[in-house]
Amino acid sequence: MTTEPTADDSGTVASPLEWAVDRWRHLDRGWRAVAVAGIVTFIAQTGVPVPY
Amino acid sequence: MSDDETSPGGRDADATGTSPLAVVREVAPGVAFLVVLAVLARVASTLVPYASALVVAVALGIVLTNTVGVPERLQAGSSTHKLWLEAGIVLMGARVSLGTLVDTGAQLAVLVVGIVALTLVLVEVLARGVFDVHRKLGSLLAAGASVCGVSAAVGVAGSVRATEEHVAYAAGTILLFDVVTLFTYPALGGVLGLSDRVFGVWAGLTMFSTGPVTAAGFAFSDAAGQWATVTKLTRNLLLGVLVGAYSIRYANPGSDDADGAPGEDASTASAFSPRRLWDAFPKFVLGFFAVVVLTSTAVVSDAATAQLTNAYRWLFLLAFVGLGLSVDVADLRDTGVTPIALLLTALVTTSVVALVAVRALLGA
Numbered sequence: 001m002t003t004e005p006t007a008d009d010s011g012t013v014a015s016p017l018e019w020a021v022d023r024w025r026h027l028d029r030g031w032r033a034v035a036v037a038g039i040v041t042f043i044a045q046t047g048v049p050v051p052y
Numbered sequence: 053m054s055d056d057e058t059s060p061g062g063r064d065a066d067a068t069g070t071s072p073l074a075v076v077r078e079v080a081p082g083v084a085f086l087v088v089l090a091v092l093a094r095v096a097s098t099l100v101p102y103a104s105a106l107v108v109a110v111a112l113g114i115v116l117t118n119t120v121g122v123p124e125r126l127q128a129g130s131s132t133h134k135l136w137l138e139a140g141i142v143l144m145g146a147r148v149s150l151g152t153l154v155d156t157g158a159q160l161a162v163l164v165v166g167i168v169a170l171t172l173v174l175v176e177v178l179a180r181g182v183f184d185v186h187r188k189l190g191s192l193l194a195a196g197a198s199v200c201g202v203s204a205a206v207g208v209a210g211s212v213r214a215t216e217e218h219v220a221y222a223a224g225t226i227l228l229f230d231v232v233t234l235f236t237y238p239a240l241g242g243v244l245g246l247s248d249r250v251f252g253v254w255a256g257l258t259m260f261s262t263g264p265v266t267a268a269g270f271a272f273s274d275a276a277g278q279w280a281t282v283t284k285l286t287r288n289l290l291l292g293v294l295v296g297a298y299s300i301r302y303a304n305p306g307s308d309d310a311d312g313a314p315g316e317d318a319s320t321a322s323a324f325s326p327r328r329l330w331d332a333f334p335k336f337v338l339g340f341f342a343v344v345v346l347t348s349t350a351v352v353s354d355a356a357t358a359q360l361t362n363a364y365r366w367l368f369l370l371a372f373v374g375l376g377l378s379v380d381v382a383d384l385r386d387t388g389v390t391p392i393a394l395l396l397t398a399l400v401t402t403s404v405v406a407l408v409a410v411r412a413l414l415g416a
Contacts, residue, residue, distance in 0.1 A: 021072050030335025033138030037339055040143060040367075044359035045352065052094075052362035 082129015083370075085122075086136075089113065089377075090369035104271035105365075106372050110234060110264075113376020122377055133374025137263050138336040140367030141281055145343030146352065146360040148278055153344065159413045160253070164286045167257045167406050171198035172294075175398045183394045188214045191298060192222035193391060197398055200288045201226050201261025207291055207332055211298035225391040226260050228384045229399065234264040238271040248272065250410050252279025257406045258399065262288065263375045266368065285337050292329035299328075 014022065024032065044050065093112050097105035116122070122130060172194050179190025191212045196205035205222045208214075214222075237259060241251040252269050255276070259265045262284050269280025343360075346352050352360070 017072050021075050025075070028335050029135055030138060030333075030337070030339075033135055033142055033336040034339035034342075036135065036139035036367075037142035037336075037343065040139070040363045041343070041352065041356070041360060044356045044363060047355070048359075050359045050362040050366070052365050 079129045079132065082126040083132060084129070085126045086130055086133070086370045086373050086377075089116070089373040090366065093369055093373060104238075104267075106267045106368055107235065107238075107271045109369050109372040110267055110376040113373045114231070114379045114381070115376075117377045117379065118381045130374050130377050133371045133378065134263075136367045136374065137266065137371035138334075140364040140371060141262075141266070141285070142336050142339035142343055143360045143364035143367065144278065144281060145340040146347045146357045146364070147274075148282060148344050150344050150348035153282070156414070160283060160286055163253065163257060163406070163409055163413060164283065164290070166409065167402060168198045168287060168290055170405060171258075171398060171402045174401060175394065178394050178397055182397075183390050185390060185394060186218065188212050189218045189222060189391065190394075191302075192218055193225065193395060195294055195298070196222060196226040196260055197395055197402075198287075199291050199294050200284070201230060201264075203261070203288075204291055204294060208295050208298045211295050212302045221388070221391065224383050224387045225395060227379065228387050228392065229395055230259075230261045230264040231379055231384070233259045233399075234268050234271075237268040241272050241276070244407075248275035249279050249414060250407075252276035252281075253283045253410050253414060254403070254407050256280040256283025256287065257410070258403045259284075263371060267372050267375075270368070285334075285340060288334050289337065291334065292332035295332045296328060 027035075089112055090109060093109035094105050096112070097103045097108045100108070175194035175197050176190055179185040179193065180187065185193070192205040192209060192214055195208040196202060198204070202223045205226060206219060209219045237255050238251075241255070246254065251272050252275065255268050255272075256265055256279065259268060259280075262281075265284045266277060266281050270277030272280075343352075347357050347360075
């Protein structure tokens, strides 16, 4: 498993953002859901209003 | 509901184009479409008396996709609905008390294991002994009806070495029941005068897929939605065991797997490997329990908990609009009569047994 940005087969080094997007797309959907929930929880803790 | 259920974990393993801009271009329009429809569903539900926003969201999606259709460029984003559902369920943990889970955990576990086992055996027996359905199709229907709908059918497809035709047929039949039960269960619960807890646990034990269970539960009441989701999550935990059990059963040299995928490794030794069980395990359930613990131990403030409640309601609306958009009525029409009769017989039987058992264990 790739743990940090590395050169691909063509020798191009992925940017950290590209690397993160690539990791995200290969992540199990369940972990992605946990990540989304974590981001929402962080935002809620900062007091940003979420009306319904 | 032809979403990203290509594997139990739903990885986009074949995704191409990882440029951040390309990803945004691919997914953002469809997600924005979901947001617009979610807001419409929310507004519509305030205008129609007794209408649940979640049911309106599903209905809006079904009507739109089967009348005007969904443009190709919106489909990648709208098929993300399972992600929003699972993220919403994680956040719903903020409303579930750890004490309640501990108090009812043993009874819930008994009910889940009992009803899952009953459904599994009943569908298998009916498939072979009464309805004469192909063995592999019967196993896919049994997995879907007993554990977690289409996800379970797809999850065990490799274990039983089912053909694509069998998987599509099973998925279509299960989806038909998902749509019908989503609307009939809350009505039936009202007619029977069930309490929030009894209705939620009953729906969570007997309906098929997680999305419709959650929608039906919340259509009944908030408390029923929480009970339904918790019960369904407990059922989903059994997917790994089911995948392993079917691997062992179909690895038997005497089994009729002549039309299975060639070269498939179905050795009994690997059927219950930790890796296999972990792959089938729904990881978002860990997030759900983490949020239950965090909010029950006051790590998350009360104000933030109220915010999280609103956030999960919006995530559910996104999920259910997308769920509705994935329902192709033409596909459902192609479903055969025999599998429908089989699942209907099993559902009626398990629903009656489950209702009696829930009332006996949890009270009226």
